[in-house]
Amino acid sequence: YDRGILLDANENALGPTSVPTSCLPDDNSMVLERYPCPYQIPLKTLYSNYRGCGLQPSNIFVGVGSDEAIDLLMRIFCIPGVDTILTTPPTYGMYKVCAAVNDVRILVVPLSPEFDLRIPEMLDAVEESTKLLFICSPGNPTAKAIPLKDVETICSSNRYNGIVVVDEAYVDFSDGSAVELVNKYENVVVLQTLSKAFGLAGIRMGFAIGNPDIIQLMNNVKAPYNINKLSSDVAINALRNIPTLKTNIAILLKEREVLSAKLNALEFVTRVYPSDANFVLFRVEKLAQELYVTMANRGIVTRFRGNEIHCEECLRVTVGTPEENVKFLGMLVDTYAELSK
Numbered sequence: 500y501d502r503g504i505l506l507d508a509n510e511n512a513l514g515p516t517s518v519p520t521s522c523l524p525d526d527n528s529m530v531l532e533r534y535p536c537p538y539q540i541p542l543k544t545l546y547s548n549y550r551g552c553g554l555q556p557s558n559i560f561v562g563v564g565s566d567e568a569i570d571l572l573m574r575i576f577c578i579p580g581v582d583t584i585l586t587t588p589p590t591y592g593m594y595k596v597c598a599a600v601n602d603v604r605i606l607v608v609p610l611s612p613e614f615d616l617r618i619p620e621m622l623d624a625v626e627e628s629t630k631l632l633f634i635c636s637p638g639n640p641t642a643k644a645i646p647l648k649d650v651e652t653i654c655s656s657n658r659y660n661g662i663v664v665v666d667e668a669y670v671d672f673s674d675g676s677a678v679e680l681v682n683k684y685e686n687v688v689v690l691q692t693l694s695k696a697f698g699l700a701g702i703r704m705g706f707a708i709g710n711p712d713i714i715q716l717m718n719n720v721k722a723p724y725n726i727n728k729l730s731s732d733v734a735i736n737a738l739r740n741i742p743t744l745k746t747n748i749a750i751l752l753k754e755r756e757v758l759s760a761k762l763n764a765l766e767f768v769t770r771v772y773p774s775d776a777n778f779v780l781f782r783v784e785k786l787a788q789e790l791y792v793t794m795a796n797r798g799i800v801t802r803f804r805g806n807e808i809h810c811e812e813c814l815r816v817t818v819g820t821p822e823e824n825v826k827f828l829g830m831l832v833d834t835y836a837e838l839s840k
Contacts, residue, residue: 535728538718542731545738546706550691552679557711560718561726565668565690565705566593571717572664572688572707573601576630584631585624587616589807591639591666604628609808614641614772616649622658630661636677637669637775640804640815644673644775647680654684662713665689671696671748672755673775678708685710695777696748697737702730751777755818761828767835769812778817780804786838787812790831793838799830 543556562568577584579602586594587610598605606629608621616634625632632653636645645665654663665677667689680687688709694700704726707717737744755774762771762781770782783790791803791814802815816827 529728529732531728534724535726535731537723537725539726539731542726542735542738545735549738549741550676550678550708552676553682554678554708555711558681558708558714560707560709560714560721562705562707562717562721563725564694564703565666565692565707566597567721567725568688568690568705568707568717569593569664569666570597570600571720572631572662573597573603575716575720576662577601577603579603581628582630583626583628584633585621585629586633587621587635589614589638589640589804589810590633590635591668594633610638610641612809614638614643614809616645616653618649618652621653622656625659625661629659631664632659632661633664633666635666635668637667637673639668639776640778640780640802640807640810640813642669642772642774642776642778642780642815644675647675647677650677650687651680651684654680654687660686662686662688668692669695669776671744672752672777681708681710685712688713693734693737696751697744698747699733699737702733704730704734751818754821754824755779757821758816758818758824758828761824765832767839778815780810780813780815782811782813783835785812786835787814789838790814790834793834794830797830797834799827801827 539561540556542561543559547554547556547559560568583604583606584598585606585608587608589610595605606624608617608624611617634645634650637643650663650665653659663686665687667676670676670691677687677689681689688707690705690707692705693702707714759771759774759779762768762779767784768781769784772780787805788803791801794801804810804813804815819827
């Protein structure tokens with residue numbers, strides 16, 4: 500029940516103890532003394548309409564970032580100490596973290612040096628115990644989108660019977676999405692987020708998109724009120740402002756092109772990898788870790804990725820504002836010259 504005199508949930512009927520702010524208006528229109536709806540139907544409806552492909556609210560799980568969905572999938576489908584997952588490093592670190600928390604063994608099939616899936620090796624590596632196979636596309640830290648045909652090859656293979664999890668945190672900066680496979684293959688789950696293109700990392704909201712039976716299991720296992728009213732309201736507002744999203748994406752894509760070109764022009768940068776995301780992975784001749792630490796201490800923070808396979812002497816830099824990118828490039832040149840003396 501969500502109407503009438505509600506005396507069932509031990510809430511405070513006098514209302515919230517809070518000074519009005521820009522996100523909490525004086526009229527308390529969100530009725531914050533009441534627990535949120537656990538089903539988030541208006542939000543799911545907007546999101547399914549935005550993504551298209553015939554999606555319905557029943558295809559969508561809303562979680563605290565994509566990380567909650569990753570953890571739930573392991574908790575639901577993997578028996579601790581028995582089952583396995585497969586990952587393709589270099590890739591997103593939370594798969595390893597959640598596997599450790601849930602006592603799930605990881606099978607590893609690294610990407611090729613060009614960051615492509617090695618599909619025959621992946622299908623050779625899976626075991627009967629392999630319940631989840633994670634594909635990060637566009638990849639982190641690789642920034643490379645995996646062709647949809649490669650994902651479909653795995654989904655349709657009779658050599659793997661588990662769930663294919665396609666992590667698409669950066670999908671809005673690339674072309675194509677595995678969402679179009681959701682209604683074609685029952686074993687596909689796509690993870691997406693509002694943290695990247697939507698610019699809403701602070702509200703920690705992610706989505707799992709898949710077969711309604713899988714989504715129902717995730718809804719059954721999640722915490723009862725995992726999405727609060729404030730986060731839901733911000734997300735709904737964003738999904739009603741898609742023109743702003745498209746404008747911001749266009750700006751970032753243009754800046755990505757400029758940043759990549761500028762990095763390519765530097766003599767000490769030996770490779771700039773193509774990017775389908777809002778960041779660029781690049782390799783320097785030497786001293787990548789020292790470069791990262793020194794620049795961070797001076798106020799410009801990137802990410803050292805040189806300890807991951809195929810990423811020796813690599814740094815990952817997020818595409819910032821035009822002004823931030825200029826400052827980054829200037830400090831990069833000056834710091835490298837200083838360290839190389």
